[in-house]
Structure formats: C-alpha cells, structure tokens
Amino acid sequence: MTIDFTKSTDGLVPAIVQDAATKTVLMLGYMNQEAVDKTNQTKKVTFYSRSKNRLWTKGEESGNFLNLVAMKVDCDNDSLLITVNPVGPTCHTGTDTCWKEENNNSYGFLTELEAIITDRKDNPDNKDSYVASLYRKGINKVAQKVGEEAVEVVIEAKDNDDHLFKEESADLLFHYLILLQAKGFKLNDIVTVLKNRH
DSSP states (O other): OOOOOOGGGOOOEEEEETTTTOOOEEEEEEEEHHHHHHHHHSSSHHHHHETTEEEETTTTSOOOOEEEEEEOOOTTSSEEEEEEOOSSSSSSTSSSSSOOOOOOOOOHHHHHHHHHHHHHHTTTTTOOOHHHHHHHHHHHHHHHHHHHHHHHHHHHHHHSHHHHHHHHHHHHHHHHHHHHHHHOOOHHHHHHHHHHOO
C-alpha cells in the first residue's frame, strides 16, 4: 500500500473509520506514516492528533479502542478507509459515531419494512392493516401464511415465469419477517446465526 503524504502541507492524510460489521462511518481522523505503522503493528487505530501534536491511539484513555480489521488507500493514494471492530462508543461525547448516529446493522429497505411491521404489530387495532389483521389471528395463522408462500415459491421455481417467481419470493420474505416478529425476533437475529455458522 503506497500512501502519498506529500499532497498536504502537514504530511497528514484523512482516515475515514468504518465499522466492519455495520458499515457505519464512525469518525474521521488524520494519519502520518508513523500512525499508519503503529496501527498496523498494534492492530489498534492510531492517529496523529493535530491538537495534541503527537500520535494518539483511539481509546488510550477511555478504553474505547478501534480494533483494526483492514486499511485501504483510495485511488489517488491520499486518503484511507479503515474498517474496525469498535470497543464501546467512538465519539468522545459518548455517542456511537461522531455524527451522533446509532451504530446498528441496517439492511436498507428491509430494515424500513421491519419498522413498519413493528408498528403494525404494536397497533393491532388498525382495521386497515393486513399485517395487524394477521397478528390478531395469532401465531398459527402467521406461520400458516409462511408455509403457503413457501409452497408457492417452490411451484414458481419449477416454472419459467421469472416475474411470478420474484413476486412469490417477495411474499415469502414479507411473511417471514412478520413471523420473526411474532416470535420476538428480527432479521438481525437470523443474520447473527448465519455469521456464527460461517
């Protein structure tokens, strides 16, 4: 990895720190060659502190270290992307990130859909909600719907209509997310099981 420290007047390059698991951006720091070397040696992210005018290992006082997973240089060789496993909150204010965001796993639209399902589950009296009506009928009905959708996916998988296969697959995933919450779980619980198996 070749880093060009000559592009800045102070010999520092920006280092973007990202959680290796959640992909959340945690903070931005600056590094010189000595900080890069120490990070690689100790496997704890070390920056060059412009305010302290010295090397500074994140967590050296708080214990909230950033354990190195990988370090990459960008296409211009003048900035770094550092993926880490954080120990505790990253920001000195006590928040998960320096942008006051929570560092949670997000699965994009599926996370949004889970939030909608949670709202429907928590408000079962909503007469216009299909999800709420399923929850009112109980776990047996929810589980039955997952079984029905699974059979329909299998049937469509054996045919050549890709559109119908995708539609039935979406129905199965949707009802599975409903079933997960009926059992008190979310998608992240299943992802954790898969990661542990891996």
